[in-house]
Amino acid sequence: MAAAHVSMPGTTHNNMDFADYSLYSELSDDELMELAIERSIADAQNSASDTESSKTPTSPNRPAARWQAPPSHPPQPQPELTACPANPPRETICPQDVNSVSHFVTGNGKRMMEYRKYDGSLQVAHVPEEEFDPIAKAILEGDVGSVKLLVKQPGCNLLKPNKDGWMPLHEAAYYGQDQCIKILLRAQPGMINQCTLNEQTALMIAVVMEHLACMECLLEKGADPDITNKDRETPLYKACEKENPTMVAMLLNYGASVNKSCIQGWTALHESVCRNNVEICEMLLKAGAKVSIPNMYGITPIFVAAQSGKVDALRMLLKNGADLNSEAADGATALYEACKNGHEGTVQFLLSQNADANKPGKTGLLPIHIAAQHGNDSKDLLTFGCTHKIVRATNIISMLIPATSKARVKRSGISPLHLAAERNRNDILELLIEAGFDVNATLSEGRSMMYEDRRSTALYFAVMNNNINATTMLLKAGANPNLDTFNPVLVALRQGCIQTVTLLVEHGANVNSYIPTHPTTFPASVMFCMKYLTLLKYLMDNGCDALSCFNCVYGSNPHPPIKTRCNPRYDSDEAVEKTCIQFCEVISSEHVSRWAGPIIDVLLDYVGHVKLCARLIEHLDSFHEWQCIKERAMPPRPLMQLCRLKIRKLLGTKRLKKIHKLPVAPRLIKFLNHQERKQDF
Structure with a gap:
């Protein structure tokens, strides 16, 4: 049977109706004990650990039950279960025999449990009382007189910790009992710096609980203010975390080390700057705090202030000699981080202090790049303040444009236009175009190789995102649609977007584009619009080469079977001939062959004398309705068509x-x- 939940005396269990147990409340204690099973169903230790105490405050750093005294002698053998002579003999209680458990309290304050076995019989058991450490209980209740008496008893061991490593001194610091602390330290001064299992001293506990009187008492008695917890945080660090200037001043007056770092490398100044508490920051600086101590990631306090948008703390650090252009381990500057997190006021202040806007991080990106990239993240669009955040991003870009060198942007190998187009930042894209950034800037070779399609222009990003507004802006600004290896018009054709295709073609996109990595005997643009006859006709009207679709090396001869072709870039064969794919091979694929007749019919309008190869004739012969298309291709072509x-x-x-x-x-x-x-x- 699982350990039962035990209600404390004077409390009522939520699932228990006291009237149901009126039969037992009329019995005397002796009669109840005669009826009760002499052994608790659950182990006494488990019952005590599950006990609910209305007097015990809870804390994430402190277990609920702390004062249970260890047994003073080994457990004695329990007598065998006996039954009441007036009742039938009872069997030994097994977990599988128990159906339900309830708790109740008798009129005399005795705690009992009742449970029903699966055979339907009711059983009653006495719940043993918990044993508490008397001195811990006296500290909890603030009974100073009892604490004085208990510490004088010969058997009282103030240095003996409980299962969590807590001694009475820790309990007194936790509950804010400064008078008890004085009594305990007078009796045993050597335990003042002892730690719990979580490596917390009494001083650390007092700081966390913000008990000023306890802190003062401990410090006066010689508590070390520089002993850290398991995260290497000092009491001063915790005081800064609590944003309590009184505690900070007290610790500094007693010689707390102001530049000690935690396990992450943060100092008390890092923590105060992050919380924008200028008062505490000034106290730390007057006590000798260094403004340029980096944490494990190379982040100094000024970087923290910029990252979190704390302008007041930033201004205070600069007045005290902080390096405005210091870099973190990844090469990012304070301005870089302020732009990344969209802190408009911080960016404005940093630029007014002549922060370097042309200092790149290790990725080569400048602050203007990161502002264009992160100025309006998708998570911002889910909030009601998205419009404000978009405006804020454009304001940051507007401030960075005059401070950024276009030559430095060019050396970075990527333009902020690329990032704005990639993230669909149309407002930012418009600002950058108006500022004169080159719409035909291409990615450096290294950055282009990061993409499988080897894209290089901002126009390609806009077309890939099917962003018609961005595409229109770039084309009107003079973007060349034929600079990419994989022509943007091919992307638009593959997406089937007639509006984007029209925009690109009207601005000079090459309708006869090919793919270098996938050689074909006809324009690749035809291959991408075979399912869209309207697009196919539009391409033909604008000069696409239809004649090349009828040039077949096999002609009227039988064609070999179509083989599955591997991508030449990833083919591991020793010798792979990059043979050109023919039109008749593409149109014979399973997902295109059903439209073979109408496709050939459209192409015939734009060619003169042609001879259909054996495979195309085979397709036209497969449907009776396509016979007229076959007849159209028969020579001679009409004179009107040739004219x-x-x-x-x-x-x-x-x-x-x-x-x-x-x-x-x-x-x-x-x-x-x-x-x-x-x-x-």
Whole structure:
């Protein structure tokens, strides 16, 4: 049977109705004890550990039950279970026999438990009382007189810790009993600096609980203010954490070391700066605190102030000689961190103090890069103050632009435009464009290699994110859509976004783009829009090479089986020939072949005499409805079609786009634009 929860005398269990036990309350103690099982179902130690005490305060650093005295003698053998003579014989109680447990208190204050076995019989057991260390109980109750008497008893050992390593002195510091502390130290002064199992002295406990009288008493009696806990935190550090200037002043007056570091390398000054407590910071500085002590990550107090946006503490540190441009272990400066965390006021103050905006971190990024990248994180958009945070980010960029060298930006190998476009920071992108940042700046080779597609321009990031507004801004500002290895128009075609494709083509994107790593005999742009016939026709109208789609090395001869091709970049074969993929191979793939007829039909409008290869004819023969398409490809092609191709070639793509402005008959314009099927020509 599991250890039962025991209610303290004078309390009522939430699940217990006292009226249910009126039968037992009328019995005398002797009768109850005769009925009760002489042995508790649960081990006495487990019962005591689960005891609820209304007098015991709880603390994360302090166990709930602390005063249980260890047994003074080994446990004696328990007598065998006996049954009341008036009742049938009872069996030994086993955990599996018990169905439920309840607790109650008799009229005489005796604590009992009642449980029902699975056979339906009710059993009653006496719950043994807990034993408390008398001196610990007296300290808890603030009974100074009892403490005086107990310390004089011959058997009283003030140095004997309990299971948690706490001695009476620690208890007195925890409960703020300064008079008890004086009595205990008078009786045993050598225990003043003894630690608990968590390596806490009585002074540390008093600081954590903010008991000033106890602190003063301990310090007067010679407590060492520099003994640290398991995290190497001193009492002074904890006092700064509590933001209690009185405690800080008291510890400093008793010689506490002001520059001692915790396990993370933080000093008391780090902690006070982080909390923007200028009063305590000034006290520490007057006591000799150093403003340039780094923690384990190379972070100095001024870096902490900038990181957390504490302008008052930052101003105070600078007045006391802090290095404005000091760097952390990762090369970041105070300005860098203020920009990263969006602290507009801090950035403004640092720039007014001539902070270096051209000092990069180890990643090579400048403060303006990090502001463009982190100025409006996605988590900010989930808050009601997102508009304010966006405005704040743009304000930071506006302040950094005049302080940032464009030459230094260029040497970094990445433009803030790239980062703004990557994170969809349209407002920041607009600011940077207006400030004259190069919209055609490309990533350095090292940074470009970080991406599998080897992207290099801000325009590519905008198109990849399908951000039409950013794409429009960049193109209007003069972005070249043909600088990337993988042309942005191919990305837009793969996404099937006609608006982005139109924008790119109108600004000169190459409709005959190829992929260097995947050679084909026809433009890759055709391959990416085979499922979108509208896009395919749009590309053809703008000069895409349709004739190359019908150039097949096998012609009318039988084609070999299509092999699964590996990516040449990752193929581990010794010799891989980068053979060009043909149009008939791509159109024969399982997910495209169902549209083979309409695709060929569109392409035939933009070619003259062509000869379909055996594989294309095979596709057209697979559906009866596609026979008319096959007939269209039979030579000779109509003279009208050949004339149209000739005129389109002479005019060129740019003139064809403006043909509606020329004095040409409307019917001729429709004919040149392949719209003659909609009318009688």
